[in-house]
Amino acid sequence: MxxxxxxxxxxxxxxxxxxxxxxxxxxxxxxxxxxASKENTMKRYKGTPHSNFFQWNASASDWVGAKCDASCALVYSLLLPTVGLVGSLPPNTISLLAQLQIVSLYSNNLTRF
CATH class of the missing domain: 1.20.5 (Single alpha-helices involved in coiled-coils or other helix-helix interfaces)
Structure with a gap:
């Protein structure tokens, strides 16, 4: 039952x-x-005070210091040594670039990551 x-x-x-x-x-x-797409990630970074001099547009192939695959679907390298970065990098910006293999931020004035 x-x-x-x-x-x-x-x-x-x-x-x-x-x-x-x-x-x-x-x-x-x-x-x-x-x-989140690489464009949104880098556009968030672009909004930070120390990135005002970068001329980043929708195409990762034109981004300062960025290298991407042939189709520019994936950013695998970000080289920004001695470009005058100051302060801290905002969370959820560079860390969202899942295929990023090479990062160079030396000789800047970054306080934390």
């Missing part, structure tokens, strides 16, 4: 569903933020 679900069991099931839905929503939000 099948036992009907009581109020308490129904509430617990509903609560677990809400928790799972919240977890999925948080994971999706995190995945979306981690999938």
């Amino acid at each position: 099948k036992k009907s679900m009581g109020i308490r069991e129904g509430f617990n099931l509903k609560q677990k569903y809400k928790e799972n839905a919240s977890t999925v929503a948080i994971l999706l939000k995190r995945i979306n933020s981690e999938m």
